[in-house]
Amino acid sequence: MKTIAEAPLVEQHQANDLEQADSEALYRLGLLSQQNGQLQEAEKYLTAAIQAQPDMVKAWFSLGNLRFSIGQFKTAEVAYRQALALQPHLVTIHNNLGYTLEKQGLVNEAIACYQTALEIQPKCIEASINLGNALHAQAKLSPEQQAYYSDLNEQLGTARLEAGDVKTAIAYFRQAIVLQPNSVRATYNLGVALSKQDDLEQAITCFEKVIELNPSYGEAYLKLGQIYYIQKQLQKAVAAYRQGLSTINPCYAKAVEADFEADIAEEAPVTPPITKGEVIVGQSSFPAIPTLPNTGKRPFWTVILPVYQRTEYILDCLAGVLAQWPGEDEMEILVLDNASTHPLFDLVNSIGKGIIKYYRHPENLGVVGNVNIGLALSRGEWVHILHDDDCVYPGFYSQLKQSLLNCPPSVGAAFTGFNYIDEKGEKVSNGDIVSVYGDNKGILQDWLQEIGVCGLIAVPAVVVKRTTHEYLGGYCPEIQGIDEWEMYKRIAVFYDCWYEPEILAGFRVHPHRETSNNWLSGSLPKAIRRAIEITETYLPSKWNAEITAKSRRHNFNYCMQHAIIPLKAGNLAATFRILQEALKIDHSSEAVVKLFEWLNQNEAVHLREQIISKLILSCFLY
Template sequence: MATIIEALQLARQHYQANHLAEAERIYRKILAKQPDLPEALYGLAMLRQQVGQLKEAEELLNAILLIQPDSAKTWFSLGNLHQTQGQLSKAEAAYQQAIAHKPDSASLYNNLGYTLQLQDKLDEAANCYQKALELQPNCVEADANLGNILHFQNRLSIEQQAYYAQLNYKLGIARQEARNCQDAIVYYRQAIALQPDWLNAYYNLALTLQAEGEFTEAIANYEKILELNPRHTEVYFHLGKIYNDQNKLPQAISAYQQGLKLTNPHYSKVFQASETVPEVPVTPPLFQGEVIVGNYKFPQILPVSADEKQRPFWTVVIPAYKRTKHLLECLASVLRQWPGEEEMEILVMDNASTPPLFDLVNAIGKGIVHYYRNSENLGVIGNHNAGLTLSRGQWIHILHDDDYILPGFYSQLKQSLDGCSDSIGAAFTGFENIDEVGIVISQGDIVRWYGEKGGIIPNWLLEIGVTNPLRPPAIVIRRATHERLGGYCPELSDLDGWELCKRIATFYDCWYEPGILAYYRLDTSLHTNKMSNDLFLTGNHAVFLRRAIEISESYFPPNICAEITAKARRYNFKYLIERRVVLPLKAGKVNGALRMIQEALKIDPSPQAVEHLFAWLTTNDAAPLRDEIASTVLLSNNWDNMPNMPAIIPSESKHLQTAIAP
């Protein structure tokens, strides 16, 4: 860091990008050199408050006030901190101090007013709101808060109630979009108090309560909506999800059934006329052939029989194994878009779950969903390929049982793909990443890359050959593509989707359909999904990454093969070192981290990569590794004896001695 100013700027950039660990590291490094620097103390205080370390945040703010007792910004932040903890008298005192040093701030008067209001000091609160409006006539928060006090005092006309209800509703939306859910809930409740029959306010309040896990009140608000409008279909899907999250499966099934019947007349007609299948269907024997692409063999997907009179446009394959938590939500997202059996078949491939998932699938998919249960577990890849083999549709969508798609996914894609050129072998949409409870974490990279511009992606192989910006629920593949190139690679228990996308992009064009039409559920904890956990903690993720690069190198076009592969090796080396090695280290799995480093060096053994590794070894993240490497690998001359460990160029050894020096 050249200067303290540059370091502060870098820390703020990390904070704004939500890279909190890196921002904290920089702030603490600054404070180690200048312990009394107010800007660094303040930045660290805001960061610690965001991660819930409120006591430390308060200590940091008080430390600033010892240095700068007239800092209105610091008093204001301290007041906010006290208010969020319900320490209203302390918050009131802090806001008064802030106003003493900055008496022209409408925000300060508004926040002081709200603190007074929470203490039932309504006249004092009203005076603060009026002062805020004098200073800033367009201060919406102060205007709404003043109206809420007047309503409590029965001093509003009907017209004024409608005005202030609208004001509170708009503020609720703004807070909801800013993910300040608790404030949004307060504003929505106030909008309903002012206008008790406002359906949209109930709906947004219920959504926010659901996102916050306050299920009982969310259900009450959804039920109020159904009193006002029994045909509000979205409510049934939200109720289905809540009951499913609470493991109240009968109520979840009933809600999903009702929502699907109201939403989709095709579903309603077939579901009500169908009889329950008495026995669990078993996956029939499947053909097992091979096709060769490059130097590798892939499972063969035979063409659909010529005897088929009419093939559906879509086959949706939902692989499943044991998990039931999100399966109903996944199925419902497809069934609400089901256009009839002539247009779409839906296959659930149960990979030998015990007990079978048949009853759960049949509860909302009766007569529509074709359920198959494998007599033995085929593995993830084997189950995917079994679904491909059984499919009859012209286009295949593999949708994992914990992901789901949004209304319009199939209709928009069909509009673009129906009758399209045979050169198009696959298509994908925009998507967002969600967490375990369905909260959006981030937007998929593909949206940032291509935005709202749809069509055939030019030079797509140059992009997908280096890294994979796609996620499975957003991708559909023409069945004829599989018939030519085969199914998923059995050798890859991870990154099989990336390899398949590279294989397709080598021989076909790919279509991009703009818009957010799919949700991909990330395993943010690495604890809920044992397979993901093991892949990262053992270092096996890096093994499969290396193999995916090696396999595609055998079939890339000769004129650009070297260029794509070299970029892939450089990019993925850095990806492993900078973003993935830390996962096993945090879990105390040093051997897993070492194996990941070994594989990273096989991916890119260049001197530049080695130098990058040595530089990384000097960081705090690498601390658990340094002694291990020094004592067991390098200083004892055992590097070459490590399994599959590539040799290091001797001239590089002096760099490592520097990196691991005490």
């Protein structure tokens, strides 16, 4: 397996300035060509760099890596040996030379290189792994040593998997299994890595092997459930999810068993009538959330899943909650179906029957209306809204509850760190809140000044005390798509907010998300403008002017960045609407200058005159 260091070495001291500049430029061109897959060009540039400066160690090293990558092991060996002649104490070169020799069948020489690397740096895990693998090939490892080197391979495989280097991770996991065929952890992680490469059949084989080795490994069942659902094998998916959840969560197992024994056929319940009212905050009205009668113990949590039509992610989303379900006395789960054409009752019930309360509205209430109905129906002390394409990670509810039970009554909402994830659930980036507050756990200082300018948190990471909604109302239907931001600002004006920095939720970014559609239609900037105007009526006078001005500047730039989305889609009308609303958000001279700079970019050049004439006619430039 490949344990070759790829990173360029630290630059060496050059003899004179001219040679340094020339050789350095050639070296960088070589690296760039290699990154772009232009391997012949890369070799040409690296060779030229060496000719210009024969003692450039990093160029010899990179040339060795390049030749190794294309299977030229003998010439790679020459390059590595030349680098070591210049700088004999570089661990990575000894390690890479060893693996190159091993590829040529020179195992004893390879072992000597690995041992030299470890003499220089005893904790070099790559050299340790390569040494163990080479000794294993010669049948020189005891069972205890095989277990040790298997663990090392698994650890490095996990590190490469987390870094996104799936191919190398797979090689490490396979070698770990060669050394320890019954390694549950390595087999499970191999399945995870293979599924990331869409090699689903091999992944299934791995997860089935894990279950054979350890029938209590619930996560393997859940992974099988995900794969079967992707393959549209619904019965297999449901069975795997149920088995996995029963294995992981005794509360779930008990509830499912009781429901199975009852086995009563059900029809999809219709949403009960809700008394409507309004709450006035500032100069705006919001839907009232009714208070609850004092009728005894209430659950700590209500989890609300608003759903409509989409089925791609719902089982996985529900599984993430059900795995943490602490029983009906502690958590109620509500699924609110917004009049889907084909009711989602059977799908939800397939893994949540006896636990989840499902309601289907007779007519579509809109995205915001659906959420507000969920708030009105909720009984929990704290409410968590979780859209079906988002997810929570293990520990979300227990960790938040532990903090919330000990926080002062001034706290009206809380949120965790979160990741942006893609359609496959892979991390794209850290959520915005992570970069602003880092590991600062507790009540956030100056939170209103931050959230007042832009939305730093995402729905799946947020929980709100029900009494907060009873006092301030629900979400504003007028500003769909940006209603959460306005709600979080409203809360920040009247309550403290608690931050739990651990990454415990995932917000999925994909083309079918409502927000993406709102940018394509050009409707979101109007909602942003109205959110700023609404908030301006209730912000504290001390901060109102500063927060509003910063918010207008920030969101003008935000709109300009996203105007390219409908423009690239050929939707001139939506592009114009975004620009028009952006100038309503901020019509300062600085904003107008930025608009003209935006119009000078390549994508907008051929539409510039049309857009300018439209803006002039609509009297937004004056």
